[in-house]
Amino acid sequence: MRNVVLGALAVLAAACQSPRPAQPAQQKENPSAPVAKVGGQAITTGELDELVKSDLKQLEQQYEEQKYQLKRQGLESMIRRRVFEAKAKAEGITPDELVNRDVVAKIPEPADDEVRALYERAKAGGQQLPPIDQVKPDIARFIKNQKAQAELTAYYEKLKKDMNVEVLLPAYMPPKVEVAATGPSKGPNDAPITIVEFSDFQCPFCVRAEPTVKDVMAAYPGKVRVVYRDFPLPSHDLAPKAAEAAHCAGDQGKYWEMHDRLFAANGKLAVDDLKGYAREVGADGAKFDRCLESGEKAPVVQEHHKAGEAAGVSGTPAFFINGRLISGAQPLEAFKAVIDQELKAAGKQ
Incomplete structure (x- = not known):
């Protein structure tokens, strides 16, 4: 039943999907080297590279950006872990206990009006749902989890500020491309x-x-x-x-x-x-x-x-x-x- 409800609620929230990482372009070979022959006439590496060069350039740019994003996400994960560990140690508790005490325990149970409003929005989006009484606990849990995520993010940002966290990794800079500034x-x-x-x-x-x-x-x-x-x-x-x-x-x-x-x-x-x-x-x-x-x-x-x-x-x-x-x-x-x-x-x- 939980899967049914969450599927029905998918119309209410968008999830980011990580793109498949692009592969770096291979180094060019001898431009005159043949890669195929048609009726005895060669198609050269240079001709092939010319045909796909814009696509290859785009893949190279995507690859470099995704490499950076992986590093940035990894760094953020390390910062998050250390921030919570440091705060928990200072309080003499575990990180899980810290989050439960300062975030989870402070999230109220959703009101019936909230639950019904979300249910009605899902139905208005064309979802086929069981009667509300059957799915009410799952919807309430979904709402509470959403609020907890928002509160946890705010709590984490406050801890970072209190601990003077500095991110020194330079921002990603796309590689420079020659583009003529010709036009209006x-x-x-x-x-x-x-x-x-x-x-x-x-x-x-x-x-x-x-x-x-x-x-x-x-x-x-x-x-x-x-x-x-x-x-x-x-x-x-x-x-x-x-x-x-x-x-x-x-x-x-x-x-x-x-x-x-x-x-x-x-x-x-x-x-x-x-x-x-x-x-x-x-x-x-x-x-x-x-x-x-x-x-x-x-x-x-x-x-x-x-x-x-x-x-x-x-x-x-x-x-x-x-x-x-x-x-x-x-x-x-x-x-x-x-x-x-x-x-x-x-x-x-």
């Missing part, structure tokens, strides 16, 4: 930080990341330049034309206005929509339509995409901060960690 930009050209953003107007994660980009620029006035480059994903059939539309508007000095309007479009990016947005942002409609219909900006979008592939981009959004990759819609703190390190290295913090 905002911020000073001589800014010490250049962020090259590869993005897709049809990508919901890219939409989510845009406010963070604005927060980054606000947090570092005059120190950050953002360069936008197009990376429409194959699964997003409307994204290439949307990218062209932004460049067509850019010809009339309306690139960033169109950029923001496209990200606010909630996926409505059909050609007629694009033409309407151009007029909304103040572009000359006839000029815009001719540009968009001619496809003259398609090579520009394709060039951006090629640059992203060469840098190892496989998904969006992808941000290269002075060449260091941050992948996905990351929080402001993730950007700050890299930016602060770069500013410190440049003596401009």
